[in-house]
Amino acid sequence: MRILIYSYNYHPEPIGIAPLMTELAEGLVKKGHKVRVVTAMPWYPNSEISRDYKGKLYLTENRNGVRIQRSFVWISRKRNFTNRALFEISFVILSFFQVLNGSRPDVIFLTIPGLPVCVPAAILSWLYRTPIVLNLQDILPDAAVHVGLIRNPKMIKLFTWLENFAYSTAKKITVISDGFTENLLEKKVPKEKIIEIPNWVDVNFIKPLEQEKNAFRQENNLEGKFVVLYSGNIALTQPLEILIDAAVKLNHINDLAVVIVGKEEALERLQRYCERKQATNVILKPFQPRHKLPEMLAAANVGMVMQKHNVISFNMPSKIQVLLASGRAIIASVPANGTAARAIEKSGGGLVVPPEDADALASAIEDLYNNPQLVKSLGEQGREYAKKVYDFEPILERYEELLLSMKKPSQKFNKLW
Secondary structure, eight states: OEEEEEOSOOTTOOSTHHHHHHHHHHHHHHTTOEEEEEEEOSOTTTTSOOGGGTTOSEEEEEETTEEEEEEOOOOOSSOSHHHHHHHHHHHHHHHHHHHHSSOOOSEEEEEESOSTTHHHHHHHHHHHTOOEEEEESSOTTHHHHHTTSOOOHHHHHHHHHHHHHHHHHOSEEEESSHHHHHHHHHTTOOGGGEEEOOOOBOTTTSOOOOOTTOHHHHHTTOTTSEEEEEESOOSTTOOHHHHHHHHHHTTTOTTEEEEEEEOHHHHHHHHHHHHHHTOTTEEEEEOOOGGGHHHHHHTOSEEEEEOOTTSOTTOOOTHHHHHHHHTOEEEEESOTTSHHHHHHHHHTSEEEEOTTOHHHHHHHHHHHHTOHHHHHHHHHHHHHHHHHHSBHHHHHHHHHHHHHHHOOTTOOOOSOO
8 A cells, every 4th residue: 555644743752743654655665565754854852953954955865765855945933923834735745745745645644733725635636536534632723722822813823724624625634632532522523533542652662661770870970879851852841840849849869860861942941040049969861862762761760741730631742652752650740630641540650640730740749759669660550551551553553554544445546666
């Protein structure tokens, strides 16, 4: 089967949608399918095009059997409406011509975010008479409006129209949690269009490792310490200052360290906050190469999930699956009525505390510090749950089954990919 994955993000970007789409594409290739990925030059999470890809309008690569067709995108570290519009427009226009530079696919697998790309995808679907499977990793504009990223009424109206257009032009819509399903049903999306398939984790790559002679611990003087780790995006919806406030309240525990791993630009802001709060037990580190991720996770005793109180209820951070698979106990500072809280409670792999409450967070950390058996038990339960619910191979089979059901038996192709 010829599958076109249309995504803003792909390898070598280390976090977010990119690793998921990379694993999906390569997994489908291993099952005998021909997979082509149309994507941008690598730009995330540093908001700049990676050095090896700068100055290029188009680039085609082949990696692990996947044909990767990249196009230039306008990207800037300065966040404003103009730069975001230029980013979206550049990808929508330039990526469209990359899709045309290849065979007609049996199916278009389109990831959201972002929304504007649903327009060229719909045109291609019409030209090729090819169905779209829409993969929702976030629901826009709901999430952006909810946290104040989009305030202009005209922009909200435009993005709402794009959202409805994306749903109407898709043959099937895959969602990553029940919260997404509830949201779409409220918007009158036909129930038969919606298929729940959670995001996955490669449990053979992300797995519990021994802390003895752990390189991440050794490099950061963490040996013999109780380590609380946050690794991931640091943006409007992740209140890492609350984690720093909690760390300050735990200064009396000499062998406790809070480690925050993220984008260097965000870490600079957090460094200033640490200095102001005299948070001497907080260590800030830039993102690690992906191949070091299992070892970094193994360095922790507890993994953190952080959300603000106003995060929309269906938000489901992909780090939850990763932390569960690593066998780390989780503390989730998230809204109690949200999808993230439900997922962690159901897994039995962690504790949920109120968001943006430094006292509650500090208390939960200290409770786990004083109860190593509970830490071990939570980690073991989380690992077993990840193997049962989030293992990549069974989820890959579900995606393959869905994509195969989209193929028209009569379709024939002559052009080589």
